[in-house]
Amino acid sequence: MNSPNADQVVAAPTYLADIRFFFRPEDVEHMAAKGIELGTYDGVRSNALSIHAQTAPPNSQMPPDAEGKWSPERSQTFRNWIINGFPLGTAMPVEPPTEGKPPTRLRKDVTTLSAAEFDLLTAAFTGLMARDPEAPDSYFALAGQHGLPKRWCLHHEDRYNPWHRQYLLVFEDALRTVPGCEGVTLPYWDITTELPDRLQNPPFDQYVLPADPGSAATPNPVTGFFPYTTQRYSPADIAQNVTDFGVLADIATSLNQSLWGAFDVNGYQDFSIQAHDGGHGSIGRTMGNQNVAAFDPVFWFFHCNLDRLWLSWQTRVGATTLTGFRSTLGQNTDWLTAPFNALPPFSATADQTIESGISYDRLELVGVAEGVLENLSGSIDAVRSFSFRSVHPVSVRVKGIDRLSIPGSFVVNLLADGEPVAKRYFFQPDDPRSCATCTQHGVVNIDFRLTQKELFDRTLSVRIDVPGQSEEIGTSFPLARAGNLTINARLLVQDA
Structure with a gap:
């Protein structure tokens, strides 16, 4: 895992595009034995000041081997990341490795x-x-x-x-x-x-x-x-x-x-x-x-x-x-x-x-x-700057579905002005209460991403269908029996 910016000073680095590439597998393993996590965003963020102090040249303590020592450029980039508020950012597409073990x-x-x-x-x-x-x-x-x-x-x-x-x-x-x-x-x-x-x-x-x-x-x-x-x-x-x-x-x-x-x-x-x-x-x-x-x-x-x-x-x-x-x-x-x-x-x-x-x-x-990949979410830390744009989709979440009360796989339909605009299928056994994994995750959500144009100025509603139900009672499942359902709709934001 190599960052293209590893030895260049990056004025506005992010974790996903830059910082995560600074730590080799042996660095992560070595520090994990000491109770310090270098392999995740949360671990690096919580230990950032110590990491900077230990790795800053010319008298760095870590990594202990000469090959792993950080350059002044890398150290400055890490310092910039701290000063800028530890932005998570978005990942850049990584070029596939040209060398390595041939596939089995x-x-x-x-x-x-x-x-x-x-x-x-x-x-x-x-x-x-x-x-x-x-x-x-x-x-x-x-x-x-x-x-x-x-x-x-x-x-x-x-x-x-x-x-x-x-x-x-x-x-x-x-x-x-x-x-x-x-x-x-x-x-x-x-x-x-x-x-x-x-x-x-x-x-x-x-x-x-x-x-x-x-x-x-x-x-x-x-x-x-x-x-x-x-x-x-x-x-x-x-x-x-x-x-x-x-x-x-x-x-x-x-x-x-x-x-x-x-x-x-x-x-x-x-x-x-x-x-x-x-x-x-x-x-x-x-x-x-x-x-x-x-x-x-x-x-x-x-x-x-x-x-x-x-x-x-x-x-x-x-x-x-x-x-x-x-x-x-x-x-x-x-x-x-x-x-x-x-x-x-x-x-x-x-x-x-x-x-x-x-x-x-x-x-x-x-x-x-x-270009970069996305990291859209419904909320972001207040210390970070953010943006949302007209091209970003709207996230609509049907939240709190009690899957254990629904007999078999089911379909969640999102309706706008009474007409279906999207639907998602949820896969499970006929009797989810008999499934150990199902019972451990008994309440679930279904996510939709739609354009703002598809939703604005329209009346939205939800319907759950169970295709496996008998024809005598119909496939529509009463929402009142599907748990304490709520609808969560929000514009998505990302690091600016």
Whole structure:
């Protein structure tokens, strides 16, 4: 992680564009052992005066090695940051490294696979699906780790992306155990394009469950999913749903974030999780239900693309190393350290997934010449100057949704003058109270970003639909039963 301004005096430096690059992994590790955090904005800000005193030339005490000593220019830049009030700022797009360890595996767009590569993938899926469902490396058992019967998956929390990255690796390793398929890699489906023909034919079009996934569910068995064949919408309907649920908009917003953030708060994670949920709801009844979503073969190609997007964001902001990633987090870093970094049932931990050996044939990158990323928020420290502009979107948050009272995945509709202007899909099992992760995050928010023109001088309202409800009672869910809902609308600001 190198700053282009490391040895030039920057008059108005910010943490995200400049200061975070001043600390090497060994610096962060060395000082962490002494109880001093150099890897995050909050840690550097709270220790800024001491850092400046210890690193200022010519008689600096830290770093202890000659190679790590700060130049007078770097020291002055850090001093300017302190004088200016510790601005967080926004990240500059980072040029991808031209050197480094070669990837252990290269995943490709499923539409670009050669005939031989696609035949190999077909053989791997077919072989995995043919295994005894009781075998731990069968398709049935592996898909059952996400929803029924194991319910291991972590959604709507910090470990969501790491868990799915490891899940994909475990599944890919299982594909490689099929005889003759030792070199296969899992491709991705770029959801900005229509569902490929290759995924509409066996063995990728559907999966017939060979056993009851709900009979072994704990703490209580689940009925209604056996016999069961996965179901999917038509490619045209999927494409329309992707647009209607704002999936592409949330992907674009997520990739443009300076910070990792947190679900229900802001940053990459919030919008990437919303895009994930919307994608699930767009694809079909099976993918829209957490209990059985992973049994649909398209699940793996969809999630492989989400992992590609996460790696794209990591590369954009210089977060492909653990040190670089931590610098985008802010306060909450506990989930990267034991025991909070666990990704059950896998032995790998969340921090171990950050520096992935997996790469992709294409990342969604942005050049330095195209300008800074964004760090828009609803509030900012009063000691910092800020701006909001007419081009900035309005954030509308439907806040305080009691997801545990809603039977299954649901859709939050934002209406203006009675007409839908936006909607978002929230992905969860039919009985969220039986899901341990769901109960830990029982109250959630849904975020919309709309232009000021779409909202001003219009009457806004909200409706919640539950597509899985019976036709007899209708899909509309009473707002009074969905918790103490409030609507929070605000203009977004950023560091001036």
